[in-house]
Every structure is written in C-alpha cells, then in structure tokens.
Amino acid sequence: MDRIIQTLVDAISVGGLYALTALGIGLIFGVMRLINFAHGELIMIAGYAILLMFGLPLWLVVAGALAAALVLALAIERAAFRPIREADPPTLLISSFAVSFFLQKTMILFVGSRPKGVDFLAVLARQVEIAGARLQLLQIVTIVVSAVLLVGLTWFLKATRLGLEMRAAAENFSMAQVLGVRANRVIATAFAISAVLAAVVACLFVAQTGLVQPRMGLQLVVIAFVGTVIGGLGSLPGAALGGFLVGAATILLQALLPPDLRVFREAFVFVAVALVLLFRPQGIIPAHGLKERI
Amino acid sequence: MNIEVRTSAGSATAFLKGEVLRRLWPLLCLAVLVLAIGLLADLAPTVLQRRITQGLIYLVAVVGLYVFVGNSGVLSFGHVAFMAIGAYVSALLTMSVAAKGVFLPDLPIWLKSAEWAPLAAAFVGGAVAAVVALVVGFPLMRLSGISAGIATFAILVVTYVVIGNWSSVTGGQNSLMGLPIYVGPWTATAGALAAVGIAFAFQESRSALLLRASREDEAAAAASGVNMVRHRIGAFVISAFLSGVSGVLLAHFLGTVRVETFYLDLTFLIIAMLVIGGMRSLTGAVAGAVVISALTELLRQAEVGFQISGTTVAAPGGLGDVVLALLMLLIIVFRPKGIAGGREVSWPFRT
Numbered sequence: 001m002d003r004i005i006q007t008l009v010d011a012i013s014v015g016g017l018y019a020l021t022a023l024g025i026g027l028i029f030g031v032m033r034l035i036n037f038a039h040g041e042l043i044m045i046a047g048y049a050i051l052l053m054f055g056l057p058l059w060l061v062v063a064g065a066l067a068a069a070l071v072l073a074l075a076i077e078r079a080a081f082r083p084i085r086e087a088d089p090p091t092l093l094i095s096s097f098a099v100s101f102f103l104q105k106t107m108i109l110f111v112g113s114r115p116k117g118v119d120f121l122a123v124l125a126r127q128v129e130i131a132g133a134r135l136q137l138l139q140i141v142t143i144v145v146s147a148v149l150l151v152g153l154t155w156f157l158k159a160t161r162l163g164l165e166m167r168a169a170a171e172n173f174s175m176a177q178v179l180g181v182r183a184n185r186v187i188a189t190a191f192a193i194s195a196v197l198a199a200v201v202a203c204l205f206v207a208q209t210g211l212v213q214p215r216m217g218l219q220l221v222v223i224a225f226v227g228t229v230i231g232g233l234g235s236l237p238g239a240a241l242g243g244f245l246v247g248a249a250t251i252l253l254q255a256l257l258p259p260d261l262r263v264f265r266e267a268f269v270f271v272a273v274a275l276v277l278l279f280r281p282q283g284i285i286p287a288h289g290l291k292e293r294i
Numbered sequence: 295m296n297i298e299v300r301t302s303a304g305s306a307t308a309f310l311k312g313e314v315l316r317r318l319w320p321l322l323c324l325a326v327l328v329l330a331i332g333l334l335a336d337l338a339p340t341v342l343q344r345r346i347t348q349g350l351i352y353l354v355a356v357v358g359l360y361v362f363v364g365n366s367g368v369l370s371f372g373h374v375a376f377m378a379i380g381a382y383v384s385a386l387l388t389m390s391v392a393a394k395g396v397f398l399p400d401l402p403i404w405l406k407s408a409e410w411a412p413l414a415a416a417f418v419g420g421a422v423a424a425v426v427a428l429v430v431g432f433p434l435m436r437l438s439g440i441s442a443g444i445a446t447f448a449i450l451v452v453t454y455v456v457i458g459n460w461s462s463v464t465g466g467q468n469s470l471m472g473l474p475i476y477v478g479p480w481t482a483t484a485g486a487l488a489a490v491g492i493a494f495a496f497q498e499s500r501s502a503l504l505l506r507a508s509r510e511d512e513a514a515a516a517a518s519g520v521n522m523v524r525h526r527i528g529a530f531v532i533s534a535f536l537s538g539v540s541g542v543l544l545a546h547f548l549g550t551v552r553v554e555t556f557y558l559d560l561t562f563l564i565i566a567m568l569v570i571g572g573m574r575s576l577t578g579a580v581a582g583a584v585v586i587s588a589l590t591e592l593l594r595q596a597e598v599g600f601q602i603s604g605t606t607v608a609a610p611g612g613l614g615d616v617v618l619a620l621l622m623l624l625i626i627v628f629r630p631k632g633i634a635g636g637r638e639v640s641w642p643f644r645t
Contacts, residue, residue: 035444083627089440090369094569095626097371101562102619109612218558226448229441263459270448277445278433 005133007255013139015248016146020201021224022243023153024194026236029228030170031190032085034092037100038076039224040217042069042195044107046202047212051118061120066199072103073195077188085187107214114213121207142204149200150240153193157236162189170234171288223247223269230276232283241284246273320638321494324580325487328353331584332483342591343479349587350482351543353580356567357489358536360579362529363568365502367509368439370530371561372449373537378457378556379426380419380538381545382464385473387415388546393472400462412476416542423538424531431527439512450561458553469552477547485543489536493576496532501525559615563590566622572632581633589621590614 021039028036049068053061080099084091124138157163162185168176169186177183201220206212224243231242246269253265261268276284315322328350335346359373386394386401387410394406410418434445457464464470477485496502508515508522515522545551563586571582593614625632 033440035440080623080627084630087626087630090367090443091626091630093369093440093443094565095623097562097565098569098619098622098626102616102623105612105615105619109610109616222447222451225444229437229444233438233441233444264456266455267452270452273445273448274430274433277437281433281436281438281441283441 002133005131006135007251009133009135009139009143010255011248011251013142013146014251015244015246016143017201017204018220018224018227018247019240019244020146020149020197021220022227022231022239023150023236024197024201025221025224026228026231026234026239027166027190027194027197029239030234030236031166031173031187032081032092033089034081034096035089035225035228036194037093037096037221038103039194039198040221041100041103041107042073042198043202043205043217043220044104044212044214045069045072046199047206047216048107048111050120050202050206051116051212054118054120058121062199062203065202066196069195069199069202070192073191073198074188076103077191082184082187085183104214111214113215115211115216116213117210118206118212119210120203124207138204138207142208145200145204149197156193162186166190170236223250226270226273230273230280230283232285232287234287235283235285238283238285238287245284316641317498319641320577321491323639324490324494324577327580327584328483328486328490332479332486335479335483345587345591347477347479347482347547348544349583349591350479350486351477351540351547352564352567352587353486353583354482354489354540354543355537355564356571356579356583357486357493357576358533358540359564359568360573360576361493361496361533361536363533363573364575364579365497365505365509365529366439366526367506368526369443369565370446370533371443371565372446372453373533374556374561374564375450375453376423376427376534376537377541377544377560378453378553379423380416380541381551381556382457382470383422383538384412384415384419384542385470385545385551386463387418388412388474389470389472390474397465397468397470397472398463402463405463412474412546416539416546419542420535420538423541424535427531427534428527431530435523435526435530450557454553454557457556464553467553469550471550473546473549473551475546475549477543482543482547485539489539490576490580492532492536493579496529497576501528505529562615563618566618569622570625570632572634572636574631574636575634575638577638578632578634578636585633586618590618593617 021043025036025039028034028039046065046069049064050061053064076099080095081092084095121138124136124141126137127134128137128140129135157167165176165181165186166189168179169181173183205216205220223246227243227246228239229242230246231238231240249269249272250265253268254262257265257268331346331350335343335350338346355373355377359370362368362370362373386405387408391407391409394401398406430449434442437445458467460466502525504515504520505522505525507518508520508525512522541556544555567582567586568579569582570586571580572578593609596609597613629635
C-alpha cells in the first residue's frame with residue numbers, strides 16, 4: 001500500500017513537471033505556431049543561474065533563475081523569431097532547433113560539457129510521513145507548485161485582458177490583430193510566461209537531480225513535445241494533460257515493468273504514444289482553429 | 295507546371311531535340327559533381343581523403359533525408375535513427391565470428407555465425423531501416439505536418455534508448471569494433487551516385503509529384519483525390535532506405551559503431567546541411583552537403599591552429615558547432631530557400 005502511494009505521488013510529481021514544460025511549449029505554439037526547441041535552453045540557463053548564485057538567500061537564487069530565463073527568452077524572440085514570424089511552421093521549427101543547438105554549443109564552449117553538482121534546496125530532500133507512506137518533501141512541493149501554477153495560468157488566461165488577447169491570438173491570429181490585439185505584446189507575453197515556467201521547472205529539476213549541464217533541458221523537452229502532440233497540438237489543456245500523462249507513464253512503467261525491461265521504458269512510452277496517435281491523430285483534446293479554413 | 299502530351303513517335307523526336315537530356319540535366323550535373331569530388335578524394339593526401347570520403351557519406355544521408363522532407367514538406371528529426379539501424383544491422387552481419395565472440399558473447403547463434411558479404415549486408419541494412427520506417431510510418435504519417443515532424447523526434451529517442459540498452463545484441467553503450475573497413479573514396483562515390491540517382495528517379499515519379507502537390511496545398515490535393523498519407527509513407531520508406539545505407543557506409547568507413555555517433559549532433563549536422571543547401575531541391579541537398587563539409591573541414595583546421603610566424607593561433611574547440619548553428623540561423627532569416635533557392639540546376643542552352 002505504501003509503495004503504491006509512493007509510486008503514485010512520484011508519478012504525479014514528475015507528471016506535473018512535464019505538464020509545466022509542455023505548457024511552456026504549448027503557449028508559444030498557440031500564439032505563433034512555433035514549436036520552441038529552445039525551451040530546453042531556457043531551463044538550462046536558469047539551471048546555470050542557480051549554480052552561479054548558489055549560496056545566496058533562496059529568494060535571490062530563484063529571482064536570478066527567473067531573470068536569466070526571462071532575458072534569454074525575450075532575446076531569442078527578438079533576435080531569432082521576430083524576423084521570421086511570417087514563415088511557415090516547418091521553417092520556424094528548424095530555426096528553433098538551430099537556436100537550441102546554438103545556445104547549447106555556446107554554453108559548452110564556455111563552461112564545458114561536464115555536469116556540475118549543486119546541492120540546491122537540500123532542505124526538501126527530507127522524508128515526511130503522510131498516511132503511513134514515507135514521501136520526499138520535494139515531491140510534495142513539486143505537486144503543489146505545479147498545481148498552483150496551473151491554476152494561476154488558467155486564471156490569467158480566463159480573467160485578465162492580456163489573457164483574453166492571448167486566447168484570441170491562439171484562435172485566429174490575424175483576426176485578433178484586426179480587432180486591435182498587438183502582436184508584439186501578445187507574443188512577448190507568451191515568451192515571458194514560458195520563461196517563468198521554464199525557471200520554475202529548472203528549480204524543481206535541479207533540486208531533484210542535483211546536477212546542471214548544457215544538455216539538461218533536452219530530456220524534459222523531448223518528452224514534453226510528445227506530450228503536446230498527443231494532448232492535441234495548439235490546445236493548452238491538451239498540452240498540460242499530454243505532458244502530465246507522458247511524464248506519469250514513465251514513472252509508472254519504471255515501477256511496473258520487470259527489471260530487465262526497465263531500461264527500455266522510454267521506448268514503451270513512445271510505443272504507447274504511437275498507439276494513441278493511431279486512433280486519435282488530432283490528439284486527446286483537439287485544438288479549435290488550428291486547421292486553416294478554406 | 296508544364297503539362298506535356300507525348301506520343302511514342304513524339305518522344306523519339308523529342309529525344310533528338312534533346313528533351314530527354316534536358317529533363318535529366320540536373321541529374322547529370324550532380325553526377326558529374328559527385329564524380330569530380332570522388333576524383334579529388336582519390337588524388338588527395340590521406341587525411342584529406344578521409345574527410346572527403348566522410349563528406350560523401352554525409353551526402354548520401356542528406357539526400358536520403360531530402361527524399362522525404364523535400365517532397366513531403368514534413369520535417370524529420372528521425373532519420374539518423376535509420377542510419378543507426380542500417381549501421382548496426384550491417385555490423386552484426388559482417389563482423390567476424392571471432393570479433394563477435396569478444397564484443398557480443400550473448401548473441402543468438404544464427405547471428406553469431408553470420409559473416410555476410412558487404413554488399414548483401416549493406417542492402418539488408420537499408421532494407422531493415424525501410425521496414426522500420428514502414429511500421430512507424432503508419433501512425434506517424436497520418437498526423438498533420440508539424441505534429442509528424444515532432445513525432446519523428448520520438449523515433450530518434452526510442453532507437454537511441456533501445457540500441458544503447460540492448461546490450462546482448464548491440465553491445466549497449468560500448469563500441470562495436472572490428473568491422474570490415476571497405477568504404478574508401480570510390481565506394482563512397484558509388485554510394486553517393488546511387489543515392490542521387492534514386493532520389494532523382496523518385497522525384498520525377500508520379501507519386502512524388504502528387505506528394506509535392508499535397509505539400510503545397512493539402513486540402514486542394516485531397517480534393518483532387520490525392521491520398522497524401524500513402525505517398526508520404528512511400529517517400530518515408532525510400533528515404534529511410536537511403537539513410538540506412540548511409541549509416542552502413544559510415545560504419546564500414548569508421549570500422550566501429552557507437553550509439554552516441556547516431557544521435558543529436560549528427561541529426562543537427564544532416565538537417566543543417568539540408569536547410570543551408572535548400573530543402574526543396576535535390577541540387578540544394580547536394581550543395582548543402584558539399585558546402586558544409588568543406589566549411590567544417592576549414593573550421594576544424596582553425597581549431598587545430600595555424601602557424602603564424604612561429605606561434606600557433608587556434609580557435610577554441612567546439613567553435614565549429616557554434617558557427618554551423620549561427621550560419622543556419624542566418625540562412626533561415628536571409629535566404630530561407632537555402633543556397634540552391636529551391637531550384638534544380640537549370641538547362642544552360644537556349645532552345
């Protein structure tokens with residue numbers, strides 16, 4: 001029984017992490033049809049900010065991580081994505097791939113590719129006992145933070161003017177522009193929010209693994225990508241749900257598979273994903289307005 | 295688009311007028327270019343010869359990727375997985391029994407005793423990659439273009455995870471060594487010629503034409519009765535075969551295979567070559583492979599360092615990757631159709 005609860009909590013916390021990552025990617029896709037590979041590098045830069053500022057008061061470290069991700073997100077939007085905003089989705093996809101590779105390789109050039117250890121949020125490594133199961137405090141914090149962010153983001157999108165504009169832009173960008181939504185502001189906001197999500201994911205992920213390295217964002221982003229696809233590309237609830245399901249599935253498979261098959265768990269997850277897509281190519285929660293009207 | 299109506303008698307006179315030659319002109323130009331590169335490799339000193347040979351192998355991979363991406367308009371991040379499959383299949387079939395005994399003691403007996411001829415193994419390597427593409431193509435090619443592109447990333451990750459952990463058959467994270475090294479400059483040239491020929495033959499086919507129609511306007515093509523998914527799967531399978539063969543060539547050029555070789559860095563290199571050359575034409579694919587191979591060689595020289603009046607001036611290691619990524623971004627912003635601009639080599643004579 002304890003083991004079941006432990007596994008479930010583990011699955012929910014990892015699922016929450018992937019849901020946040022998938023949301024960051026889904027937000028950008030919504031407003032500009034760009035699949036942002038470089039989202040992983042936002043997580044990476046926030047990770048290095050944590051490494052650099054480690055030892056300072058906690059709020060300063062978190063603020064530093066947020067600032068690093070924000071600056072990088074706005075910089076790549078301005079320098080790389082704004083000039084090609086009108087391009088077709090495949091071109092945008094390639095350019096974000098190039099941006100991601102560029103940032104990663106530049107980082108390797110300066111700090112080397114070896115992982116660096118950092119004992120961030122060591123307080124949370126403690127075990128607590130809830131309902132007879134011994135759980136890591138960090139997992140509970142991860143679940144709470146993910147839930148708060150999801151609720152907060154939903155509130156922002158539903159109840160504020162900027163959120164309304166973002167939803168309008170995601171539905172039909174040119175129509176929204178005609179009705180007075182400012183493209184630059186909406187897109188910059190989307191990048192800023194995705195940077196905040198990336199910084200939070202970085203804090204939780206670094207606390208969990210204790211490592212920072214140039215490629216750390218990649219693993220998160222690949223799984224989150226697949227999450228956005230099975231959730232329904234362009235739909236935010238879909239992204240969150242898809243990211244959550246894929247992340248949770250990795251943990252559940254880790255627990256359920258016989259030991260000698262565990263190393264292949266990603267393969268099993270992706271096979272499951274392929275099966276979902278066979279029956280629902282449009283995703284679990286299909287987006288409105290993604291298909292161009294003819 | 296030109297619509298030509300021909301009768302059999304008409305095509306005979308057309309041949310005399312050089313129309314066939316005209317149609318085959320891009321192929322001939324590219325074949326001559328590849329042959330010239332092969333000749334250059336033959337004459338070059340050993341180190342440079344190896345680099346040019348490697349460039350020709352990458353050319354096969356880029357052309358393989360082009361067959362799918364260029365015609366369907368769907369980006370693929372998964373083709374390096376097909377290279378890995380080709381490389382490992384051929385390695386397992388051609389390694390000597392003794393070498394397998396050392397590196398892969400747990401191999402099933404029928405594989406352990408296999409010692410195939412290189413050509414047959416290369417063909418089977420490509421074929422296995424093609425079969426895998428057929429199987430995964432069924433769910434993935436039904437997705438809309440952009441989702442399909444992302445989903446191909448999953449192929450890469452799954453292949454990497456499976457090869458990296460299936461220790462009894464692939465050696466896991468360890469390298470497999472002792473592969474017969476039969477790929478020299480002329481083998482690579484032959485591979486490149488074959489790849490360019492197959493890619494050209496495919497893009498002149500009816501299926502590729504219909505696929506390009508669906509690339510330009512999915513809805514209009516569907517309304518005209520084009521079964522996009524079927525043609526996409528066809529292109530995917532052919533391009534996976536070529537990618538598989540390029541993996542085979544790479545394996546038997548290096549003499550070792552390692553799972554790390556076939557992952558993100560190679561994926562980026564191959565995609566960068568295709569994008570920089572221009573992913574909408576075969577000429578672009580070839581041009582990208584040639585230009586980027588030459589450029590990376592120059593950058594590698596810069597990393598080794600130049601002798602300037604007794605002191606060595608060297609660029610920091612890893613600069614090549616950064617420059618490549620930057621170049622790719624600049625191309626996307628300033629010349630989105632790549633070096634070739636989406637066109638084939640055009641007929642130079644007036645008619």
